[in-house]
Amino acid sequence: MxxxxxxxxxxxxxxxxxxxxxxxxxxxxxxxxxxxxxxxxxxxxxxxxxxxxxxxxxxxxxxxxxxxxxxxxxxxxxxxxxxxxxxxxxxxxxxxxxxxxxxxxxxxxxxxxxxxxxxxxxxxxxxxxxxxxxxxxxxxxxxxxxxxxxxxxxxxxxxxxxxxxxxxxxxxxxxxxxxxxxxxxxxxxxxxKQSADLRVVRAVKKGKAAKVVAQVVRQDSSKAAGKVAAFVKGTKVASKQLKAGRANLKVKNLKGASKVVVKYLGNSSTKAAKKSVKLR
Structure with a gap:
């Protein structure tokens, strides 16, 4: 290094x-x-x-x-x-x-x-x-x-x-x-635990199924491990394990929703984090 x-x-x-x-x-x-x-x-x-x-x-x-x-x-x-x-x-x-x-x-x-x-x-x-x-x-x-x-x-x-x-x-x-x-x-x-920086790098279109790309970086700048999940109106609609700090979530059932909440669930060494994404 x-x-x-x-x-x-x-x-x-x-x-x-x-x-x-x-x-x-x-x-x-x-x-x-x-x-x-x-x-x-x-x-x-x-x-x-x-x-x-x-x-x-x-x-x-x-x-x-x-x-x-x-x-x-x-x-x-x-x-x-x-x-x-x-x-x-x-x-x-x-x-x-x-x-x-x-x-x-x-x-x-x-x-x-x-x-x-x-x-x-x-x-x-x-x-x-x-x-x-x-x-x-x-x-x-x-x-x-x-x-x-x-x-x-x-x-x-x-x-x-x-x-x-x-x-x-x-x-x-x-x-x-x-x-x-x-x-x-x-x-x-x-x-x-280290803090986590959760970034959602793809916008979601209102009323349609979409793919949300989540990236999670830890406090020491390394890529996080663990699982991320997407929630619509409080209901989990998708989840996936991070791979090299990144996960693609296929989000459905967006009708009538105004936002998607993406959560990194954390693990034994890293705190959880969440971010809301407004639908366009």
Whole structure:
């Protein structure tokens, strides 16, 4: 997708404004509260020695909002995440290795969960002086929000790999698993339905059967899925599934009617919409 196309999608959903104010919004004014803030302890096993070490991890994402659009593709690199990794136990083991004067770390395979949707967050602590608390930073990678509106927990992963950096001799990645009894939940996000723009692109002639062409575009500029229906005097006279956001409805029984009401019925990720068409 071109930069221009991405910019248009972001503008359509209010994302550009949201990021400028520190919140990714679903078409309404964003809040300043962070969706993610918390932590948990992981047990990381040192290779070869097979020694378990507890590594507490804290994480915060002020830019991640508490409300997002459903079924929306979020581009990567827009939402920063920070935190702290307590590596005192690991430093205790490494102190016996000659020449260890600095340490960094990379968290491979680290992905939070939005409900059951993986949200990749490649976190890394830059190589620096030995410190029992290593600051980790990164940006949320590309992901797609859940397709169904609702409230979803954000959770830390069950496992990841801790890759030590800056050592005089290479050390294999430490497999890390969430310690028993730890609560991985670090936040909650409300996933809301996208609005829909319903357009009727063919007029209807009064008193005659006609074909109504309906087009439905979602808030993120993508083509909607679902069903549209036509109503005359409150009675449904035609319905059809959208195909690539478009449907042709054959409308009959127009005698004595002054308008046709076309409705998009919505779905789990998109709000319903309707439009009246005056008969000529």
């Amino acid at each position: 071109s930069i221009s196309a991405v910019s248009k999608r972001l503008a359509a959903t209010g994302v550009a404004t949201a990021l400028a104010t520190g919140a990714l919004v679903s078409g309404t004014t964003g809040t300043s509260s962070a969706a993610v803030s918390g932590g948990a302890t992981y047990t990381c096993t040192v290779p070869l020695l097979n020694v378990p070490v507890d590594v507490p991890l804290s994480i915060s994402a002020d830019a991640l909002p508490t409300e997002v659009l459903a079924d929306f593709g979020v581009p990567g690199g827009l939402l920063p995440v920070g935190g702290g990794l307590e590596v005192g136990g690991l430093l205790g083991l490494l102190s016996a290795v000659p020449g260890v004067t600095q340490l960094g770390a990379k968290l491979d395979g680290f992905a939070m969960l939005l409900g059951n949707v993986p949200v990749p967050v490649p976190l890394e602590a830059p190589v620096g002086e030995l410190n029992p608390l290593a600051a980790v930073t990164g940006n949320v990678g590309a992901f797609k929000t859940p397709a169904k509106a609702g409230a979803y927990d954000i959770s830390l992963p069950d496992a990841f790999s801790l890759v030590p950096l800056g050592l005089p001799i290479p050390l294999d990645a430490l497999p890390c698993a969430l310690k028993d009894g730890q609560d991985p939940k670090v936040g909650t996000v409300d996933v809301t």
